[in-house]
Amino acid sequence: xxxxxxxxxxxxxxxxxxxxxxxxxxxxxxxxxxxxxxxxxxxxxxxxxxxxxxxxxxxxxxxxxxxxxxxxxxxxxxxxxxxxxxxxxxxxxxxxxxxxxxxxxxxxxxxxxxxxxxxxxxxxxxxxxxxxxxxxxxxxxxxxxxxxxxxxxxxxxxxxxxxxxxxxxxxxxxxxxxxxxxxxxxxxxxxxxxxxxxxxxxxxxxxxxxxxxxxxxxxxxxxxxxxxxxxxxxxxxxxxxxxxxxxxxxxxxxxxxxxxxxxxxxxxxxxxxxxxxxxxxxxxxxxxxxxxxxxxxxxxxxxxxxxxxxxxxxxxxxxxxxxxxxxxxxxxxxxxxxxxxxxxxxxxxxxxxxxxxxxxxxxxxxxxxxxxxxxxxxxxxxxxxxxxxxxxxxxxxxxxxxxxxxxxxxxxxxxxxxxxxxxxxxxxxxxxxxxxxxxxxxxxxxxxxxxxxxxxxxxxxxxxxxxxxxxxxxxxxxxxxxxxxxxxxxxxxxxxxxxxxxxxxxxxxxxxxxxxxxxxxxxxxxxxxxxxxxxxxxxxxxxxxxxxxxxxxxxxxxxxxxxxxxxxxxxxxxxxxxxxxxxxxxxxxxxxxxxxxxxxxxxxxxxxxxxxxxxxxxxxxxxxxxxxxxxxx
Numbered sequence: 001x002x003x004x005x006x007x008x009x010x011x012x013x014x015x016x017x018x019x020x021x022x023x024x025x026x027x028x029x030x031x032x033x034x035x036x037x038x039x040x041x042x043x044x045x046x047x048x049x050x051x052x053x054x055x056x057x058x059x060x061x062x063x064x065x066x067x068x069x070x071x072x073x074x075x076x077x078x079x080x081x082x083x084x085x086x087x088x089x090x091x092x093x094x095x096x097x098x099x100x101x102x103x104x105x106x107x108x109x110x111x112x113x114x115x116x117x118x119x120x121x122x123x124x125x126x127x128x129x130x131x132x133x134x135x136x137x138x139x140x141x142x143x144x145x146x147x148x149x150x151x152x153x154x155x156x157x158x159x160x161x162x163x164x165x166x167x168x169x170x171x172x173x174x175x176x177x178x179x180x181x182x183x184x185x186x187x188x189x190x191x192x193x194x195x196x197x198x199x200x201x202x203x204x205x206x207x208x209x210x211x212x213x214x215x216x217x218x219x220x221x222x223x224x225x226x227x228x229x230x231x232x233x234x235x236x237x238x239x240x241x242x243x244x245x246x247x248x249x250x251x252x253x254x255x256x257x258x259x260x261x262x263x264x265x266x267x268x269x270x271x272x273x274x275x276x277x278x279x280x281x282x283x284x285x286x287x288x289x290x291x292x293x294x295x296x297x298x299x300x301x302x303x304x305x306x307x308x309x310x311x312x313x314x315x316x317x318x319x320x321x322x323x324x325x326x327x328x329x330x331x332x333x334x335x336x337x338x339x340x341x342x343x344x345x346x347x348x349x350x351x352x353x354x355x356x357x358x359x360x361x362x363x364x365x366x367x368x369x370x371x372x373x374x375x376x377x378x379x380x381x382x383x384x385x386x387x388x389x390x391x392x393x394x395x396x397x398x399x400x401x402x403x404x405x406x407x408x409x410x411x412x413x414x415x416x417x418x419x420x421x422x423x424x425x426x427x428x429x430x431x432x433x434x435x436x437x438x439x440x441x442x443x444x445x446x447x448x449x450x451x452x453x454x455x456x457x458x459x460x461x462x463x464x465x466x467x468x469x470x471x472x473x474x475x476x477x478x479x480x481x482x483x484x485x486x487x488x489x490x491x492x493x494x495x496x497x498x499x500x501x502x503x504x505x506x507x508x509x510x511x512x513x514x515x516x517x518x519x520x521x522x523x524x525x526x527x528x529x530x531x532x533x534x535x536x537x538x539x540x541x542x543x544x545x546x547x548x549x550x551x552x553x554x555x556x557x558x559x560x561x562x563x564x565x566x567x568x569x570x571x572x573x574x575x576x577x578x579x580x581x582x583x584x585x586x587x588x589x590x591x592x593x594x595x596x597x598x599x600x601x602x603x604x605x606x607x608x609x610x611x612x613x614x615x616x617x618x619x620x621x622x623x624x625x626x627x628x629x630x631x632x633x
Contacts, residue, residue, distance in 0.1 A: 001025050002047070002167055002195060004221070007056035009042060016042055018219035019056070024212075026166070029189060029196040031206040031228065034216035035294075036433035036461045040199045043216065044068070044169050047197075060167055067165025069173070073152040074144040080155050081140045084126040087159035091119045122162075129158045132184035133177070134345060150176045150346070161188065170198040174205055175458045178346040179484040180518050185209070187519070201462050203228050203487040228462065294463045295417030297440055297471035299377075300447040306371045309333040310450055310478055311357055316366035318356045325364050326352045329503050334450060334478050337564060341489040342482045343507060343514060344499035350482045351380070353504055354452050357480065377448035381455050384435050389428030393418040393438050396427075400445050416441040432459030440468075450478045457485045486511055563625060570622045577615045584608045 002024040009017040016039035045051045074083045086092045101107050133154045153176040174182045189209040206228035213224045213231035224231040312333040319325035326349045342350045355361045358378045413423040436459045457465045472492045498507040593601045
C-alpha cells in the first residue's frame, strides 16, 4: 500500500500541496487528475524522490519495487529489445553472472532464481509489449539511435511496463502514443497485476484503465471510486449538496444574528440571546466548493462564406524526398461544414497529409485545388518548441493587432485566457497548457475557414479538454483533427479518414468499430485495399469509381446542407431558452422571494412554464430533423 501522510510542498514560495493524506491499496489503478499547475507531476516527483517535501511522509512496503518512465530517453547502439530486457535489473544481473559463475552451488542458485522469475520467457514478453506500442519485429532489433525522441519515449515506457514494478507511476503516457498505442496501453493496464498511479488527461483512458480517481484540488487530495465519469458525477453531486447546505447555514446564521442584534439588550430575552451567540460561535463555516473557472477557448468565426470544396486532392502524392512519396493516390476533399478526424498509426503520414493541406508541402504528382480566399489555421505540438521564450502573450497578440489600442490588446488577451497575471509572463515561464492556449489563439486569430489541429489535447487537463470540445463545436468553419484522444474525436467529428498503407481514404465505420478492429489486429496495420478503399467484393476501387463516389457524396452534402444549418439554428435557440430558464431557476431558488415579492415569484413561474413549453416544441422539431438527416446520411 502506498501511504501519503500530511504531505506539504511549496515551489518558489507557492503552496501546491497542503497537509494532504491518502492511501492506495495494492492492486488499485488510480488516475491522478486536477487542473494544470495544481501539482500532479510534482506529486509523482515527490514519490520518486526527485524533489523533497516540506513536510509529511511517503511510504510503501520495503519489499515493493517502485517504477516509472525515466526522463532520459534511451539512445546509442543498443537494440530496442535489449533496452527493454535490461529494465528487469535482477534478471539482467543474473544473466550476466550466469555467464561467468564457476561455483556449482552458485550456478544452481542462479538457474533456480531465473526459473522463478520467468527469465527465459522474458524476450517474448518484451517483444509483445514493444509490438503493442508500435514496434514490429524488425524495428525491435534496430538501435535506439535510429528513432526520433517520441519513439524512444515509447521504448522508455515499454521498459517501465516490462519491469512490472509493484507500484508503477506514469505521467501522461498517452502524450507520445498514437490512438493504436493508447488503446493497447488501456488493455495492458486493465490486466496489470500491481498498483498504478497515472496522471492523464485522456478521458477514455481514465474511464477504461483505472479503478479509482485521485483528485488534486485546492491543495488537497480526495480519492473516488470508479472511472472519470463516475468521479465527475460524484464531484458535481457533492458540490450541489455542499452549496445547498451552505445556503441553509447562511440563512440560519442571518436569523441568529438578527435575533441577537434585536434582543441583546432586552433583559427578558438576554438569556436566549446569549444561547444563540453560543450557537453562532460553534457554527463551523462551510466553504463554498466553487472551483476555479476554466477560461474558454475562442475560435473566431470565418468572416466570409466560401463555396465547396475548400480543398480538393486528385490522384495526389506527397513526401519529403523527390521520388519517394509517403502518401500516394490521394483523392480527398474538405468542404466548408466538414468535421474530419484522421486515424492511423504514428509514422503512417497523418501529419504529412496535414502539411500538404496547409501548403507546407506541395504535391509530387496529381493535383491540389484550394479556394483562393481560403484561410487556414494550423496547430501542432512541435510549435510549442518554436515559441520564443522571451515573448509574452501580450506581445504575441500585439503583433496580430498592430492598429489596436492598448486597452483593446489587453482586453483581447483577457478573452483568450491571459489576464493581468499572465499577459506579460514570458512564454518560457508558461506551463504546457498555457503555451497550447497561446498557440490556439495565434492559429485561429484571423477567423480561418479551416482549422487543422494536430494532437491539440496533449498539454491540457481534462476540464480544459472539455472547453476545447465546446469551442470546436461552436466554430462554424471546417475542422481536421489528428488526435489519439478518442473522447475528443467522438465529441467533435462526423467523418473519419484512415491513413495507412501509403495512402488515405474515408473510413466507413465509427470509433468503436475502429477500436474493435485494432484490438483484433493486436498491432497489425490496415491493408491499403481494405474496405475503406474497396468495393463490396474487396477489390480496389477504380479511379472512375472513386470519382463517382465523390460526385454522389458532394450532391448529398449539397442537399443536406440547408437542413444541417436549420439543425444548428434549433440548437442555438434551445441553448438560449435553457439559459433563460436557468436564470429564472436561480431567482426562484431564493426562498425570501416568495415572502417578500410573491407576485414576482408567481410571474417567474408562469414565464418558466412558457419557456419550457417552447424548449419542448423545439426539441421535438430537432429530434425529427436529426432523424431525417441521420436516415439521409
